[in-house]
Amino acid sequence: MIESIQRIHSRIGEIQSTFNKLGFAPLNTQLPVKPFSEYLNEAMASDSANKINNADGSLLIENNINNKTFDNGKIIDEDTFNGKISFGVYDDITNNLTNNFAKAINAYKKTSADFPNTYDSIINEASEKYSVPKDLIKAVIKQESNYMPNAISSKGAIGLMQIMPSTGALLGIEDKESLKDPYVNIMTGTKYLSQMLNRYDGRLDLSLSAYNAGPNLVDKLQRIPNIDETKNYVKNIIGYIK
Structure with a gap:
């Protein structure tokens, strides 16, 4: 998935370069648009954060499982009691x-x-x-x-x-x-x-x-x-x- 996005990003750069050579102004120049590379980096960071790997580097589990959250890397079921008991x-x-x-x-x-x-x-x-x-x-x-x-x-x-x-x-x-x-x-x-x-x-x-x-x-x-x-x-x- 990330590799495909990277290829698309590279192709977008080539097209933008061609437009610049032809004298076309970039689109939405008056709007504060975040560079695509930032979106890509965020996606890559998110993809990395949502995975826990085994010791050998193989994928163990993704952080999109229903009723699961993570606490310092430990998988916690949302059904787990998370408070203090009183009588x-x-x-x-x-x-x-x-x-x-x-x-x-x-x-x-x-x-x-x-x-x-x-x-x-x-x-x-x-x-x-x-x-x-x-x-x-x-x-x-x-x-x-x-x-x-x-x-x-x-x-x-x-x-x-x-x-x-x-x-x-x-x-x-x-x-x-x-x-x-x-x-x-x-x-x-x-x-x-x-x-x-x-x-x-x-x-x-x-x-x-x-x-x-x-x-x-x-x-x-x-x-x-x-x-x-x-x-x-x-x-x-x-x-x-x-």
């Missing part, structure tokens, strides 16, 4: 909304050390990819399925992180059967959790509410919905990790 209404356990929260913390911390390590390698990969704390992923799995990979809810949620097929499809998993695979399920569930954390500026109370009850309701209320299942869900997960 929202649970930040202050003396708050009137959370009078019983200290008891919940003590109860769940007794069991948090008993999390199985069967899926730790997948959890570690998901945590690094989406910048979601490992303990949070483990807590969601504990609450959602108690680490049972074949769990299916009455509503049809599947696997370790209880992903609805419709949610999986939105996240690029068209075959709902693949959600039974622990790797696919944890990576997909963590991706969705990361999206919710970004959506609610790191507020864990709202992000977990949206994971459980759906973001549309949380968007409307801007608080934990007054649904016993959701309130217990948020309290229990935060109790595992806080």
